[in-house]
């Protein structure tokens with residue numbers, strides 16, 4: 052067993068943790084459709100604050116990836132920083148960090164504050180609108196699909212520049228569509 056294998060395991064373990072965290076948050080997002088009171092929404096979405104763990108995951112993924120590149124250079128020069136599937140992963144992490152830090156994090160804080168300030172009882176129109184904001188749903192699902200698309204690139208290692216970018220763009224588009232579908236589903240649930 053080589054150090055490289057252990058670091059690769061840690062890299063994949065971090066990805067599993069990220070997917071677990073993302074799935075928990077998405078489950079809460081979709082479960083809001085069946086909530087009938089503000090109190091239920093508070094319970095369902097309390098987990099939103101755990102989104103604050105994502106920066107740690109992003110930093111770990113980058114650090115482990117950089118370590119793998121370093122080890123691969125020491126061994127046989129297999130992988131390089133300018134490989135398309137590597138630098139596009141770094142760009143993806145920047146997108147995840149910015150959209151999480153500038154959009155999703157502040158939105159979750161505002162939303163949980165709104166729920167805390169709203170008396171228990173039927174869901175008000177203001178709370179309903181804040182629960183199903185299409186832009187937020189699109190962004191959160193786009194982020195998850197982007198991470199999955201990076202995993203696809205990491206495993207398949209497409210050569211050149213265009214193929215890994217196309218994979219990421221397709222992933223982001225699919226994630227956005229799923230998120231928008233989740234935001235639209237509210238009218239059926241609240242009818």
Ligand code: HEM
Nearest residue numbers: 066112113116117119120130137140141198201202205206
């Ligand atoms: C969202 C971010 C990331 C995800 C989801 C991800 C996912 C993965 C996965 C699933 C593998 C296993 C591939 C395999 O063994 O076939 C892997 C390996 C690897 N990753 Fe990442 N990774 C991410 C970010 C990064 C970054 C930013 C770097 C570079 C700085 C990086 C560098 C590497 C390297 C060098 C390997 C080893 C490839 C091999 O030995 O086959 N990763 N990654």
